[in-house]
Amino acid sequence: MSAGASSLNNSIAIRTENLCRHYSMGEAVIRAVDGISLEIVSGEFVALLGTSGSGKSSLLNLIAGLDRPTSGTVVVEKHDLAKLSREELAKYRLHAVGMVFQSFNLIPSMTLLENVELPLRFAEVDRCKREGLAKQALDRVGLSARLRHRPTELSGGEQQRASLARALINQPRFLLADEPTGNLDSQTGTEIMNFIREFNETLGMTIIMVTHERTLAERYASRMIFLADGKLVGDQSNAVSAASKQPSGGGL
Amino acid sequence: MKTYDMAELAARNLRESVLRNSLTTVGISVGVASLVAMLSLGIGLQQLAGRRLQKSGLFDTVVVTSRRDLRGFNRDQEENGPAPADSPALTEDARQKIAQLPNVLEAYPDIRFITELRYEDKPYLTMMAGLPFSAKHNDAFDGMQGSFFSSETAPEVILQKSFAAQLLGKTPKAGGDEPSVTELAKPLLGKQLTMRYAERTATPTDAADTPPVSSPGDNNPSGTAYSVVSRSITLKIVGVCDLDPDSMRGQARARIFLPLKLAQNLHVMQPSDLRDTTNMANGTPAYMTVEVHVKSPTQVQAVEDAIKKMGFNTFSIVDATRSLRQFFAVLDLFLGIFGSLALAVASIGIINTLVMAILERRREIGIMKAIGASDGDVKGLFFAEAGVMGVFGGFVGVALGWTIGRVINLGTNVYLKRQHFPPEQIWFVPWWLVMGAIVFSIVVSLLSGLYPASRAARLDPVQALRYE
Numbered sequence: 001m002s003a004g005a006s007s008l009n010n011s012i013a014i015r016t017e018n019l020c021r022h023y024s025m026g027e028a029v030i031r032a033v034d035g036i037s038l039e040i041v042s043g044e045f046v047a048l049l050g051t052s053g054s055g056k057s058s059l060l061n062l063i064a065g066l067d068r069p070t071s072g073t074v075v076v077e078k079h080d081l082a083k084l085s086r087e088e089l090a091k092y093r094l095h096a097v098g099m100v101f102q103s104f105n106l107i108p109s110m111t112l113l114e115n116v117e118l119p120l121r122f123a124e125v126d127r128c129k130r131e132g133l134a135k136q137a138l139d140r141v142g143l144s145a146r147l148r149h150r151p152t153e154l155s156g157g158e159q160q161r162a163s164l165a166r167a168l169i170n171q172p173r174f175l176l177a178d179e180p181t182g183n184l185d186s187q188t189g190t191e192i193m194n195f196i197r198e199f200n201e202t203l204g205m206t207i208i209m210v211t212h213e214r215t216l217a218e219r220y221a222s223r224m225i226f227l228a229d230g231k232l233v234g235d236q237s238n239a240v241s242a243a244s245k246q247p248s249g250g251g252l
Numbered sequence: 253m254k255t256y257d258m259a260e261l262a263a264r265n266l267r268e269s270v271l272r273n274s275l276t277t278v279g280i281s282v283g284v285a286s287l288v289a290m291l292s293l294g295i296g297l298q299q300l301a302g303r304r305l306q307k308s309g310l311f312d313t314v315v316v317t318s319r320r321d322l323r324g325f326n327r328d329q330e331e332n333g334p335a336p337a338d339s340p341a342l343t344e345d346a347r348q349k350i351a352q353l354p355n356v357l358e359a360y361p362d363i364r365f366i367t368e369l370r371y372e373d374k375p376y377l378t379m380m381a382g383l384p385f386s387a388k389h390n391d392a393f394d395g396m397q398g399s400f401f402s403s404e405t406a407p408e409v410i411l412q413k414s415f416a417a418q419l420l421g422k423t424p425k426a427g428g429d430e431p432s433v434t435e436l437a438k439p440l441l442g443k444q445l446t447m448r449y450a451e452r453t454a455t456p457t458d459a460a461d462t463p464p465v466s467s468p469g470d471n472n473p474s475g476t477a478y479s480v481v482s483r484s485i486t487l488k489i490v491g492v493c494d495l496d497p498d499s500m501r502g503q504a505r506a507r508i509f510l511p512l513k514l515a516q517n518l519h520v521m522q523p524s525d526l527r528d529t530t531n532m533a534n535g536t537p538a539y540m541t542v543e544v545h546v547k548s549p550t551q552v553q554a555v556e557d558a559i560k561k562m563g564f565n566t567f568s569i570v571d572a573t574r575s576l577r578q579f580f581a582v583l584d585l586f587l588g589i590f591g592s593l594a595l596a597v598a599s600i601g602i603i604n605t606l607v608m609a610i611l612e613r614r615r616e617i618g619i620m621k622a623i624g625a626s627d628g629d630v631k632g633l634f635f636a637e638a639g640v641m642g643v644f645g646g647f648v649g650v651a652l653g654w655t656i657g658r659v660i661n662l663g664t665n666v667y668l669k670r671q672h673f674p675p676e677q678i679w680f681v682p683w684w685l686v687m688g689a690i691v692f693s694i695v696v697s698l699l700s701g702l703y704p705a706s707r708a709a710r711l712d713p714v715q716a717l718r719y720e
Contacts, residue, residue: 122620
């Protein structure tokens with residue numbers, strides 16, 4: 001069952017081995033991620049499913065390089081994240097990963113353009129190129145009319161689109177989404193999911209999406225991984241979706 | 253992140269909470285202002301004292317005497333130097349050599365003699381001295397009534413207050429109030445005095461009338477004999493001074509002054525002339541003392557040493573200036589410490605503001621880290637915010653300190669005016685202080701930003717993102 005989705009001949013992009021992340025809360029130890037081993041092929045659209053507290057967000061954070069494992073390894077494109085320095089990990093987050101969150105996480109004091117431009121600043125892209133790139137990214141998600149607006153002046157859907165534009169700006173290979181439609185009504189949610197699917201299909205990005213809505217996962221993801229109490233409890237490829245997409249050669 | 257981007261982001265972050273950040277910046281500027289005000293006053297006072305010393309002519313003067321006249325001021329010099337008989341005489345040649353030493357402004361002979369003066373047909377006996385024209389700016393003439401000599405050879409005199417009182421028969425009684433200079437000057441200014449004096453002239457073989465411009469050195473080049481002729485000259489009273497320009501002389505101080513050039517041209521017989529006749533082979537007249545003005549009090553020691561090497565005795569009050577400089581160094585230090593205290597308080601303000609900002613912007617820091625900001629970027633951002641506050645605080649502070657200094661200066665001058673003193677510049681802001689204060693402000697701000705910045709950089713992004 002666990003080998004279901006990886007039967008494709010694509011190169012393995014992400015591999016975790018006996019991955020653990022334990023928190024200590026006073027005396028008690030919380031095993032947020034408890035011995036997860038999995039492989040994700042490049043170009044896959046993976047949904048991480050589970051109830052709240054099942055460890056799906058913690059797993060996503062470990063893959064995103066925002067957190068470090070207590071034990072076990074996360075290897076992304078042959079790099080063991082546990083062995084990277086803080087500086088190298090920041091570079092990894094900057095160039096290899098784009099993140100989208102349930103609560104959008106745009107910086108409220110900045111305009112959309114500035115928000116989207118921010119990763120380019122960290123990447124030390126020339127000033128003259130930055131604005132053009134950011135406008136292009138916002139145009140792609142249909143926000144070219146909202147460049148000078150602040151996040152609070154926009155609807156939830158628009159904010160999430162802006163954060164998608166920000167996630168794409170440095171052309172990462174992975175898009176990690178943590179409940180991207182959690183704060184949106186179903187119609188705007190669909191809009192966002194369509195964008196994510198488009199990135200997966202046209203840009204060949206590997207998508208890992210945390211969600212607790214099974215229907216959403218079934219509609220869009222090519223593979224569903226189920227977590228409970230920090231353990232992997234199910235891993236199945238989504239035949240309908242996979243068949244409709246037919247990812248060829250990972251798209252890379 | 254590039255430095256420029258960092259500064260730009262920092263500036264926009266500061267704009268986001270304008271009130272708090274501007275209050276912090278005001279804190280820094282008050283600190284810088286107090287530092288600038290304190291130090292500018294310290295420097296101003298030091299310069300004021302320096303100017304006063306310079307004007308008093310006490311601290312930049314070296315008095316040179318010959319060992320031959322056996323009345324040196326310094327016993328050590330007497331014992332260690334060559335024997336009086338082997339020492340050179342203080343002739344015109346020697347004076348010129350001294351005048352050419354480095355850092356010497358001028359070297360002039362001290363000419364003084366006791367003479368008889370007639371004023372309104374009554375005779376008065378007193379000590380009279382020649383005053384070099386450069387003494388015009390000496391602060392001993394502050395508050396003088398009338399004016400200084402109109403030229404270097406004008407037949408004019410300036411009276412000391414007590415002598416003026418004597419001429420008017422207004423000698424103060426013991427314990428009584430001294431009459432004011434204005435009161436004394438009024439009846440005397442413009443009046444004539446007749447001075448009787450003994451002129452030393454060359455022997456009759458040389459022409460009887462020596463040209464008045466020649467110096468005593470070539471007065472009698474070949475002969476060993478000279479005549480003493482009694483003469484008189486009429487002098488006009490041009491000034492009455494309140495203070496005592498000749499106070500350094502103690503008992504021998506003069507109470508009436510005439511231009512030095514005039515005194516030289518009169519060839520008044522000096523008390524030492526007679527003795528020199530027996531001592532010296534060629535009979536060249538020598539000066540009793542030569543006064544040397546040095547460019548600044550700090551160079552007095554060097555000039556003194558150079559003159560000693562020539563075989564003369566010297567005397568100066570250089571030690572007094574040394575202790576004065578030490579006093580000002582300590583004063584500046586203390587003023588600087590007090591000024592810095594305010595800046596230290598301000599730096600705590602910066603730390604507080606930035607630590608608060610970290611709490612407030614925890615989530616923002618988490619977001620930035622999630623989208624790829626390195627520890628260094630976050631650290632640099634907070635560091636730059638501290639730096640920007642330091643730059644603004646520095647500039648505003650210098651302007652504020654400058655204004656405070658000006659106001660204090662103004663207030664002091666109003667007070668001085670009320671007390672009938674001349675106005676003084678007691679405040680001075682040199683360029684190095686302006687630059688130094690700004691740099692200091694930035695450095696202090698950056699140091700204050702060090703802890704908050706590294707704290708922000710260490711923030712765990714997962715926890716920071718969870719923070720609402």
